[in-house]
Amino acid sequence: xxxxxxxxxxxxxxxxxxxxxxxxxxxxxxxxxxxxxxxxxxxxxxxxxxxxxxxxxxxxxxxxxxxxxxxxxxxxxxxxxxxxxxxxxxxxxxxxxxxxxxxxxxxxxxxxxxxxxxxxxxxxxxxxxxxxxxxxxxxxxxxxxxxxxxxxxxxxxxxxxxxx
Amino acid sequence: xxxxxxxxxxxxxxxxxxxxxxxxxxxxxxxxxxxxxxxxxxxxxxxxxxxxxxxxxxxxxxxxxxxxxxxxxxxxxxxxxxxxxxxxxxxxxxxxxxxxxxxxxxxxxxxxxxxxxxxxx
Numbered sequence: 001x002x003x004x005x006x007x008x009x010x011x012x013x014x015x016x017x018x019x020x021x022x023x024x025x026x027x028x029x030x031x032x033x034x035x036x037x038x039x040x041x042x043x044x045x046x047x048x049x050x051x052x053x054x055x056x057x058x059x060x061x062x063x064x065x066x067x068x069x070x071x072x073x074x075x076x077x078x079x080x081x082x083x084x085x086x087x088x089x090x091x092x093x094x095x096x097x098x099x100x101x102x103x104x105x106x107x108x109x110x111x112x113x114x115x116x117x118x119x120x121x122x123x124x125x126x127x128x129x130x131x132x133x134x135x136x137x138x139x140x141x142x143x144x145x146x147x148x149x150x151x152x153x154x155x156x157x158x159x160x161x162x163x164x
Numbered sequence: 165x166x167x168x169x170x171x172x173x174x175x176x177x178x179x180x181x182x183x184x185x186x187x188x189x190x191x192x193x194x195x196x197x198x199x200x201x202x203x204x205x206x207x208x209x210x211x212x213x214x215x216x217x218x219x220x221x222x223x224x225x226x227x228x229x230x231x232x233x234x235x236x237x238x239x240x241x242x243x244x245x246x247x248x249x250x251x252x253x254x255x256x257x258x259x260x261x262x263x264x265x266x267x268x269x270x271x272x273x274x275x276x277x278x279x280x281x282x283x284x285x
Contacts, residue, residue, distance in 0.1 A: 015269060016269045019269035019270065019271055020179070020268075020269045020270075069175065072175055072179060073175060073178055073179070073182075074182060083174065083175060086173055086174050086175045087175040089173065089175075090173045090175045090176050093173070093218075093247060093268075094247055094268045094269050096247070097246075097247020097248065097249070097268060098247065098249075098268075098269065100247070100250075101247070101249040101250060101267070104249075104250045109250070112218070112247075114172070114218055114219075114220065
């Protein structure tokens, strides 16, 4: 994956968390390919289409998702219940939207979908076409979150390897 | 001063209403999409609308066009709060009748600044 694209996604994620969740994130090394995310049972996804197609996915545990929702709403995590899915959907929407804006500045024009959130256990998203994927791990204090970019159709700016 | 907050995310509606209340605007009503927003306006006047763009059933831009076609709310100030931040998006929103634009993620200061700017016009 193009390092500039990965950097755009990293900056979009940290900005959303600093501004809307009031948490600082520290980022680990990006993992290319089909990486495992142990214990992630809340998954938010937003699709995009245009000069490239694919999706942005957010992963966390349910406890972390509850913590994030509480921080956004000004509630203690113990008082958060039904709001988790909506809050994670909005986080994923903002990360994907901010990423889209940064890619647009590089000449990539995309439309993005409304978010979808799934809550269960240990998901793995498998695109139906061959896609390139990069997983960004972040630490939020003692908690771990992941943001993944899956590109199923691309031009050079996202893949770094030319149109596929 | 009564605000109508239109967003399909209940989390974002709560964040915006919390922000409005923190800066002294206690009277807020809400709707989950543009269609509900139109229905809410038919029930009574509001002084300012804050709307998202990407929503099911009726988008924010379609909603703003509908508002501008209503005799009762043709001139009500509209602030759009959205992740759509490309130049073409902003031009489209302004052409539809949006008065000012906030890009998510945002701080309470930005919301206050944009509301003040709209009200000062």
